[in-house]
Amino acid sequence: DAGVIQSPRHEVTEMGQEVTLRCKPISGHDYLFWYRQTMMRGLELLIYFNNNVPIDDSGMPEDRFSAKMPNASFSTLKIQPSEPRDSAVYFCASSLGPGPGYTFGSGTRLTVV
Amino acid sequence: GDSVTQMEGPVTLSEEAFLTINCTYTATGYPSLFWYVQYPGEGLQLLLKATKADDKGSNKGFEATYRKETTSFHLEKGSVQVSDSAVYFCALSPLSGGGADGLTFGKGTHLIIQP
Numbered sequence: 001d002a003g004v005i006q007s008p009r010h011e012v013t014e015m016g017q018e019v020t021l022r023c024k025p026i027s028g029h030d031y032l033f034w035y036r037q038t039m040m041r042g043l044e045l046l047i048y049f050n051n052n053v054p055i056d057d058s059g060m061p062e063d064r065f066s067a068k069m070p071n072a073s074f075s076t077l078k079i080q081p082s083e084p085r086d087s088a089v090y091f092c093a094s095s096l097g098p099g100p101g102y103t104f105g106s107g108t109r110l111t112v113v
Numbered sequence: 114g115d116s117v118t119q120m121e122g123p124v125t126l127s128e129e130a131f132l133t134i135n136c137t138y139t140a141t142g143y144p145s146l147f148w149y150v151q152y153p154g155e156g157l158q159l160l161l162k163a164t165k166a167d168d169k170g171s172n173k174g175f176e177a178t179y180r181k182e183t184t185s186f187h188l189e190k191g192s193v194q195v196s197d198s199a200v201y202f203c204a205l206s207p208l209s210g211g212g213a214d215g216l217t218f219g220k221g222t223h224l225i226i227q228p
Contacts, residue, residue, distance in 0.1 A: 004156070033215060042218055042219065042220035042221060043157075043202065043218040043221075045215035045216070045217075048215055056215065059215075091156055091157070093156075093157075102159070102216070104156030104157040104158070105156050106154070106155055106156045107156055
């Protein structure tokens, strides 16, 4: 099993540009989570899906952020327009059922200049 | 709301030293508790878990006991190795079965083991 796959690993973009982060969960997993990690705030849950349906997006910082899961094997997190304060590492995680022990991807390090 | 507090470090120890990383939590009900480890450039990996009071989670020589009376879940290891150098995160899930709804993480403790 290839694990949770995120792309790109690194992204540098200019303020105001649109950024799209991608995630492929482990096959068969029915929960998918997006987290953001910063030095100041640590790890924050942004949104999670169950069977491709968004269940809780209360952690999404503002309307500039949106997430989709068009099918069981793919999810995107989009930021439009991006701002320097969005600079962080964004992690995707998936799990089978609501149980513990999510499998995390290696993350996307986003830098907005 | 739920929260997790852990020592932020960095914690620097010599190889074969005894390790304790403190973690306390605030939550209603009966949460499940976890320790995750993050090696440089990688995502988080589940290290161990406990889903009810007095449970002890253990893995790779690490242990943590769910103490409801002190709302704590301290991570311990009797003899650390250089390969244990990483960032360790304490986390809780609000459901006793370890359900979803996301995990609440502490800010992480950077552990550095010197040879």
